[in-house]
Amino acid sequence: AQSVTQPDIHITVSEGASLELRCNYSYGATPYLFWYVQSPGQGLQLLLKYFSGDTLVQGIKGFEAEFKRSQSSFNLRKPSVHWSDAAEYFCAVAAGSNDYKLSFGAGTTVTVRA
Amino acid sequence: DAGITQSPRYKITETGRQVTLMCHQTWSHSYMFWYRQDLGHGLRLIYYSAAADITDKGEVPDGYVVSRSKTENFPLTLESATRSQTSVYFCASRGSSLNTEAFFGQGTRLTVV
Numbered sequence: 094a095q096s097v098t099q100p101d102i103h104i105t106v107s108e109g110a111s112l113e114l115r116c117n118y119s120y121g122a123t124p125y126l127f128w129y130v131q132s133p134g135q136g137l138q139l140l141l142k143y144f145s146g147d148t149l150v151q152g153i154k155g156f157e158a159e160f161k162r163s164q165s166s167f168n169l170r171k172p173s174v175h176w177s178d179a180a181e182y183f184c185a186v187a188a189g190s191n192d193y194k195l196s197f198g199a200g201t202t203v204t205v206r207a
Numbered sequence: 208d209a210g211i212t213q214s215p216r217y218k219i220t221e222t223g224r225q226v227t228l229m230c231h232q233t234w235s236h237s238y239m240f241w242y243r244q245d246l247g248h249g250l251r252l253i254y255y256s257a258a259a260d261i262t263d264k265g266e267v268p269d270g271y272v273v274s275r276s277k278t279e280n281f282p283l284t285l286e287s288a289t290r291s292q293t294s295v296y297f298c299a300s301r302g303s304s305l306n307t308e309a310f311f312g313q314g315t316r317l318t319v320v
Contacts (some may be wrong), residue, residue: 194265195301
């Protein structure tokens with residue numbers, strides 16, 4: 094069964110600084126990968142997704158993620174964070190084939206300081 | 208309105224009571240999911256469904272029951288609520304292609320006292 098690991102529970106970053114959130118997955122084949130963001134008290138919103146092709150994917154709000162098969166990783170990045178980026182971020186994986194469920198990591202909470 | 212809606216948004220219930228959380232989507236998505244969100248655990252899958260009358264257990268199904276008599280509805284029932292089921296519950300749906308994203312409801316905050 095697929096699994097997702099987000100090693101960082103909490104990250105604090107200064108406004109204007111760069112941000113990188115780590116995500117590692119465990120699955121034999123290439124899975125379908127997603128990053129979602131959850132603002133306080135809200136549901137989840139899709140930031141970006143990867144299925145195939147170019148391993149660097151662009152998303153909304155200036156986020157990008159890079160798929161690295163050799164490292165089983167799908168890290169999320171933003172060059173310059175804004176105070177509004179303070180939220181919880183979830184990496185998710187769908188294994189494909191006959192397994193259609195979507196599994197999530199434990200999440201990384203991002204705090205942005207002025 | 209198009210989308211996925213959950214009701215109620217907030218619920219307080221007593222230990223031992225049965226409670227049902229509702230989920231309705233207007234896209235005719237094949238797949239629907241129920242997750243619970245707890246601090247430190249992220250989102251854990253409770254049950255999921257591929258179509259009407261087809262449901263499967265997720266990671267944490269104990270104490271929950273689901274049904275899916277219609278494609279658009281996927282209610283989650285806590286048969287006898289326990290304090291450990293205090294959580295925020297999210298319903299989600301996605302289309303039949305595996306490369307499609309899941310759309311989430313706004314969540315139901317359930318407190319069992």
